[in-house]
Amino acid sequence: MTVPLFEFTATIVGIFCTWSLYTQFFAKPTPFRSIVSNAYIGIGMGMVTVINMWFIYNNGILPLMRGEWWMAIGIVLSALMISRINRKYSYLARLPLAITVGTGLGLGLRTQITTSFIKQVLAMIVPPIVPGDITQSIYNSTNIIVALCLIMFFVYTRELKGPLSHTIRLGAAFLYIGLGTIFAQTFMGRLSMFTGYMQQIMTPEWKIPYTLGIAAIIFGATIVMDRYGLLDKYG
Amino acid sequence: MGEKEGFNIFKAMAYIDRKYLFLMIFVVVLGPILFPIGIPIKVGKNTRLYYSYLDELESGDVVYWIGATYRSFMEVKSGYVATLRTIIEKDAKLIVVYSEGDEQAVFQSVMGNPDTNTPGILTPLMEKSDYKYMEDYVELGMILVGGEAAYVSLARNFQDFIHNDYKGTSIEGTFLDEVHTAEDIALIVHAGPLGGIGADGFGRHFALDFGVPYLGNVIGVGISTTQAWIDTGIVKGMLESGRGGAELEFLIGHPGVGLRAMDCMTLGHYYFIALVIVGNIGYFGWERQAMLEEKRPTGDEQI
Numbered sequence: 001m002t003v004p005l006f007e008f009t010a011t012i013v014g015i016f017c018t019w020s021l022y023t024q025f026f027a028k029p030t031p032f033r034s035i036v037s038n039a040y041i042g043i044g045m046g047m048v049t050v051i052n053m054w055f056i057y058n059n060g061i062l063p064l065m066r067g068e069w070w071m072a073i074g075i076v077l078s079a080l081m082i083s084r085i086n087r088k089y090s091y092l093a094r095l096p097l098a099i100t101v102g103t104g105l106g107l108g109l110r111t112q113i114t115t116s117f118i119k120q121v122l123a124m125i126v127p128p129i130v131p132g133d134i135t136q137s138i139y140n141s142t143n144i145i146v147a148l149c150l151i152m153f154f155v156y157t158r159e160l161k162g163p164l165s166h167t168i169r170l171g172a173a174f175l176y177i178g179l180g181t182i183f184a185q186t187f188m189g190r191l192s193m194f195t196g197y198m199q200q201i202m203t204p205e206w207k208i209p210y211t212l213g214i215a216a217i218i219f220g221a222t223i224v225m226d227r228y229g230l231l232d233k234y235g
Numbered sequence: 236m237g238e239k240e241g242f243n244i245f246k247a248m249a250y251i252d253r254k255y256l257f258l259m260i261f262v263v264v265l266g267p268i269l270f271p272i273g274i275p276i277k278v279g280k281n282t283r284l285y286y287s288y289l290d291e292l293e294s295g296d297v298v299y300w301i302g303a304t305y306r307s308f309m310e311v312k313s314g315y316v317a318t319l320r321t322i323i324e325k326d327a328k329l330i331v332v333y334s335e336g337d338e339q340a341v342f343q344s345v346m347g348n349p350d351t352n353t354p355g356i357l358t359p360l361m362e363k364s365d366y367k368y369m370e371d372y373v374e375l376g377m378i379l380v381g382g383e384a385a386y387v388s389l390a391r392n393f394q395d396f397i398h399n400d401y402k403g404t405s406i407e408g409t410f411l412d413e414v415h416t417a418e419d420i421a422l423i424v425h426a427g428p429l430g431g432i433g434a435d436g437f438g439r440h441f442a443l444d445f446g447v448p449y450l451g452n453v454i455g456v457g458i459s460t461t462q463a464w465i466d467t468g469i470v471k472g473m474l475e476s477g478r479g480g481a482e483l484e485f486l487i488g489h490p491g492v493g494l495r496a497m498d499c500m501t502l503g504h505y506y507f508i509a510l511v512i513v514g515n516i517g518y519f520g521w522e523r524q525a526m527l528e529e530k531r532p533t534g535d536e537q538i
Contacts, residue, residue, distance in 0.1 A: 055336075100382065103384050115464075119467040185455045185458050192310045192496070196312050203492070
């Protein structure tokens, strides 16, 4: 199977960068990681800059040249934002910022209150027992109990004594369970991301020897450099 | 200090060198990729709900596709590709919008770039289905950087604000001539948000105001927050990270990278559970004892 030169080169560079960054797990700075992480930041910023400038050209300059004169207002306001780099004229950046923030608030406040507050409260108003559906009944009852306990947990205006103090402890326990669940889901997501990327550098099959070989070279070099104290010098 | 000489299993469990832990993660993930096992999976309720909305699409329906950055793409790639495959097979139209620059590169890695004749993952299917740029899908570019004003414009007055695609080419004469407000949209798919969805612009201005079904292919961190939005009815369904994508591949009958990754996910989770158990045994068997012994008065016999 012939692989185009560009794809082959990009894949090899990508695999090298991957294993270089994974030397992070060695718990010591390595020259591979330092080179690749700095290059990543530089290349990333360069790419973002080019894409953004291209976007401004296609969606601001070209329409302006076609006669859509109102685009000039946006371009001028955007240029005013750059005034922030000069302390003397940085106040000019407040105008486009004010327009953006004000417009966003004005357009979004109604919907934000409806979705983030009203709809969420309505979603909690559910029957604790659903006849014929045990699963949903457990789900609903748990929702109500946990929500009430957590609300009690965050009441700071007065000391809660007697039976109410138990709800605080329950609320704390539910909070820990919830945070643990989020942590577990985060781990699942990170594992999924890691697996997806390992698949990316291992399929199709022609990539496998390069992936494993480059990993052996980089980690081998790292171990040798660590043994001879070169990591501290060149890391 | 209360330390005892000789090998102590609890101490070993409490102080395992991290290098070996990370090495085992590589073994657990790379092993099934090289030697697939084929552990079966079960399709969950959320994936079935997500698929039901995709299945209802008809030819000519217009779908908003909100791009995924590379940071989330590796996690949601299976669901991303499977969803696009379904949309193409249903002959629905796509309006592709982005909020970050690399989302376009991700999309074109799947759908290809017709200008440079660069093929994507789904290019064979697109050629078979005659699915073409400007006829069946249009990339509008990073218009979502306009914030709230962009979402409102897209929802309420599309024709007055959108005139060209990301390259500056006029969209006049395309299927977008029939799009005026959110009422003309059949479905919205957020292909790979970095958190949960529901509180964003599409949730508030499309789903809330116009009742447009809103689906999300969310990463692991966003599952619990998106579930809250599903309970409110703003979001109609979600794919839960890589597992959801694998389930969708199973449902549509096109096994891909997602299903192949499930072996790694299963073994990875077993490994993680084992680490939690070992860590707790090590903590209660050694570290806690060591802390309690430190608090005892001196005079303990030392071997």
